[in-house]
Amino acid sequence: MKKLKRTLTVIIGVVVASQIYFGFLIQDFTIALSAIIFSVFLYNYTELNPIVTAIVTGVSTTLYRSVWVYCSNMDIMKTIKVTTPEIMFYATFGCLFYFLYYRNKDKDLTKFILSVFWCDFISNVVEISIRTRTNGENSNMIKALLIVACVRTLVTLIIIILMKYYKSFLVKEEHEERYRKLILLTSSFKSEIYFMNKNAAEIEDVMKKSFSAYEIVSKNNYPGELKNLTLDIAKDIHEIKKDYIRVMRGLEEMSNEKIDVEHMRIKDVISILEIYTKDYIVAKKLNIELDFKVECNFYVSQHFYLVSIIRNLIFNGIEAIDNKEKGLIELRIEKQGCEYIFIVADNGTGINEGNLDFIFNPGFSTKYDKSGSICRGIGLTLVKDLVQDIFKGSIHVESVENEGTTFTVKIPTSSFRG
The missing domain is CATH 1.10.1760 (Arp2/3 complex 21 kDa subunit ARPC3)
Known part of the structure; x- marks a missing residue:
């Protein structure tokens, strides 16, 4: 066929x-x-x-x-x-x-x-x-036919060379697209691993408390059923902890450490994010304009975590824009003294003043999807943890209802030195 x-x-x-x-x-x-x-x-x-x-x-x-x-x-x-x-x-x-x-x-x-x-x-x-x-x-036309053969053969050669060039160009484009996807996927992957590591410590704390409860019940004259129940809870938590750590270690081994040690220029990082965000906006048929400006350039070794920070803030803004007639997401990166400043702003619905103190808390979310289920609410929590723990920086938010929100991340320049 x-x-x-x-x-x-x-x-x-x-x-x-x-x-x-x-x-x-x-x-x-x-x-x-x-x-x-x-x-x-x-x-x-x-x-x-x-x-x-x-x-x-x-x-x-x-x-x-x-x-x-x-x-x-x-x-x-x-x-x-x-x-x-x-x-x-x-x-x-x-x-x-x-x-x-x-x-x-x-x-x-x-x-x-x-x-x-x-x-x-x-x-x-x-x-x-x-x-x-x-x-x-x-x-007698042999010479003429030789010329015709030469010309047509030359044109054939040119076409084949152009086709080879075009194919190599497509392969290069495909490789670049795969690399962009790998960067973004690995960024999400490593951020989730980071969050799981933090959760592991909390699971350890809950396990200790469960065993303490069992010891208290054992030392006092409580019913046997309660004693057995507290022991079962302690054992179950211990098993959950072991399974959780096993999965977490497996994910860590799967992560691409070879790429992780490579440095990337901040302009390349933002270029990847801009292409990804534009594709998302087009796919979702959103009326949102992007305005990204990088006023300085520097190398980042922990680029996966930085991608996760900026991407979370950008998509937080996209979700906040909702059904505005014309949405706008702005990104500014500049250097001020010994700090790099990352500013992500949107003209979305804004955040209620009463919620501003809680938006970085684990599990807190003001967003609901259309099916009615609440979002996980770990995006901004993860952002804050990564900014503080990985880059030793700080994050600040300003918001006005029905006007928009601005996140400002400040990271010491020393955090980006290889």
Whole structure:
């Protein structure tokens, strides 16, 4: 099925390209773009047998051209005389290509180009010989056909080189896109691991309290059922702790430490975030404008955590904008003295003054999704923890209801030195 589809592609491509031509040397002999396109197809579709493909293509092109020629002269014999020699061009081309290149085990572009040159030249000689014998003309045109073969082969080479360049460009773009996704995914991954590590300490504290409760119940004259219940609770918490730590350690081993030690420029970090955010806005059909300005440049080693901080603040703003007619997310990064200042502002619904003191608390959230379930509420908690614990910085928030919110993160320049 794949070969059939590609054969049909060759036929259609060559037939269309055959309409771009100019008359040459003798009557009814044309130099067309189709030979170039046919050569390019042979280079890319290596699984197609060139002899079979050439004959099928030659017959198809001839039939197509015959329709137009017959419509112009209404003479079937003359039409056959004019169009059928073209089949010999493709048949000769395919046979020569098969023996000169297709059967060759060591294939490269140089051998391909040389093969195409000789295939083009000899096939033209065969076709024009048939035509001169048919119409009685006799011309010495070897030099001209050599020039035609050279030109068409050169054009073929240029097209193939451009295609290779374009493919390498696409591969590069794909690699960059994968790298951006890897950075963002790893950022979320490591931030969750960081949060889990903090939770592990809390689980340890709860486990200690549960064992203390069991000891108190054991030392006093409490019912046996209560004693067994407190022991079961202590055991269950201990098992949960072990499973939690096992999962957490497994996730840590999966994280990409090799990328983690690499430094990234802050402008590259923001570029990744900007592309990701724009894609999100387009996908969600949001009417939000981004205004990102990085007024300084420096290297960051803990870039995964910084990505998590900035991304959380940006998406916190996007969620706050809600259904505004025109949303705006602003990001400013600048240096003031011995600190780098990160400012993320939005023109969203703002935060109630009574909630400002609680927005960094674990589990606190003012957002509900459309299904009615409350959000986890760890985004801003995680941001604050990362700013303070990883970068030794501080975070401040200012908000006015129905006007917007501004988060200001200050991090010492020493926190970004490798």
